[in-house]
Amino acid sequence: MDSAGVLNMKVAVLLCFVFGSFAEPLKFKPHYVEPKQEWSYVDVREGAHMFYWLYYSTVPEGFQHVPLVMWLQGGPGGSGTGFGNFEEIGPLDVNLKPRNTTWLQVASLLFVDNPVGTGYSYVDNDEAYTHDVTEIANDMMVTLNTFFMIKAQQFQEVPFYIFSESYGGKMTAAISQALYQSIQSGKISCNFKGFAMGDSWISPVDSTLTWAPYLYVNSLVDVTGYLKVNDSVTMVADSITKGQWREATDLWGASQTVVVENTNGVNFYNILKWGQGESSSLFKEKDNVSYRMLAPLYQDDLAQLMNGQIRDKLGIIPKNVTWGGQSNEVFATQAEDFMKPVTDIVDDLITNTDLEVIVYSGQLDLIVDTLGTEQWVYRLSNADTFRKAKRKPILDPITKLTSGFVQSVDNFSFYWILDAGHMVPSDNGNTALEMLKMIVNTNKYKH
Structure with missing residues (x-):
């Protein structure tokens, strides 16, 4: 951005609303109209502060006529306001150029830096970090209660979905269960429709045990390499069993x-x-396990953007808080919970609620490969019925070529996304956007 653009951004900060939204649009590129936005901190507990950033959909008919999608990043400790926003589905990329496949064409977007300590979210002391998905879900209930009941009541009737990626899917399962219960008990007023888990860490043992066959069928290891990888991951599985x-x-x-x-x-x-x-x-740094889950977040251009122009724009980030793509501290405090599965939670939500439960998987992802995801999916309570459902092709909206498949039964759907890895919207933005449209079926929300 040129100096004039930066000046406009800083002037806009002076016009902030009480919750962080700005009164005048910022000037970026010609023909680009910045969407309406709001952002804020929520004090979820003493010493724990969670940051969210809301974008209103750009559809002509208005945000009331399309869903609200909350996006949760993985890690744990990956920043949704940074990576998910500027690298995957937000209106602008890291170079502040408009994204043709932004999900704002279909829904309003709510990015949350979750758990506390992630991205712009922060803690006052180490004791305030979370240690498992139950604590993460409890914090998110405070955030969503504040959002829907106080700061953004206009979204109470808008269909609400949670979309996630990687470890974000594990957190989303626990959060969805807690949110559903809060709605049923009348604690939160929210039109919760469903959740989607992308390349998600739902059953770590299944994801890890399938590395060797996945690598072998893709010619990435020979028989000797297969055996070495298989021996290594078998040790992981043994520890889980114990x-x-x-x-x-x-x-x-x-x-x-x-x-x-x-x-x-x-x-x-x-x-x-x-x-x-x-x-x-x-991968050879002995005590840097967190790098392995979200190494792509370590990009200088994104860090410079978030700690520079975006920080200036937001105007509410404390001086002692530095944005980071992946928080090592957050990952470390979740180490005991990291390899635990949440398949029982997913199964419960499929069986005992009317929520739409979606799984999607990138064809080229190794760390949470499709083979492993299918392993736990085929153990769900509805597995027999799901296996009999017809798998349908998804065509790329531009090329009209096959770019994915979907298989559904009742309130459960599985999307196979071709030409994409772990970060599906980043690798295959057209098909990811098409998937979103299929899931939320925007037309049924229009009056």
């Missing part, structure tokens, strides 16, 4: 080093993107 959760997390990190050494540094997030976003040296 309930040695922290040891399982450590062994999971060590097993990635085995994968890297036997594949010449495969990219865990997209097996076709050699040398992009991560390097083998990251």
